[in-house]
Amino acid sequence: MTPTLTSTGTVTAASYDGIWLGTTDQGQVIGFQVENNGIRAVSAGFVIPGCERDSPISGNFGTPEYFITNDSFELTLKSLYILNLQGTFTSASSISGTLEILPSNPCNQGLTAQWSAVPAEDFELPPLPPELTARIPTLDIPDELR
Structure with missing residues (x-):
């Protein structure tokens, strides 16, 4: 008897x-x-x-680079700063990772930060911190202008 293989799906x-x-x-x-499972543009x-x-x-x-494999990606962006960005998708609607800026920048300081993201349609801007909210001017509108 010869074994046969049958495809049950892809x-x-x-x-x-x-x-x-x-x-x-x-x-x-x-x-x-992300386009065709490759990173096309980034801003951090x-x-x-x-x-x-x-x-x-x-x-x-311009075209996708730094392709996602095994639900993860790593990229290096070199400009005035060198940015290393790593991310792992934890679900179809959530990703988290690490952002690193190397100290070879004009300020000669490094930085490591954690980050998380969701699809744009699910994103809500974080509230302004109190120190910035306090700087927003308040203006009393005179009654005759109302």
Whole structure:
């Protein structure tokens, strides 16, 4: 008797295509675009004292690069700063990882932060911290202008 193999279906990798948005543990916004399970663009906010004007770091690769394998990706973006970004999808609607900025930047300081993200349609901006809310001017509108 000759054994035969019968296909019972196909297994496909999860598709994470779309725009993902989230925050770092510094309260900064991070976002990236996935196309054909590859990272097409990324933007990551950060706080390094004295270098705030340089945030966020962004890169648009034009075509997908840094492909997702085994539900994870790693990428390195080299500009004024060197950004290493690692992420692992924990579900079809959640990803978390680590952001690292190497100290070879104008401020000569490094940074490591944790981050998490969700599909853009599920993302809610975090509330403003009290120190920023206090800076929002209040204006009493005169009754005759109401």
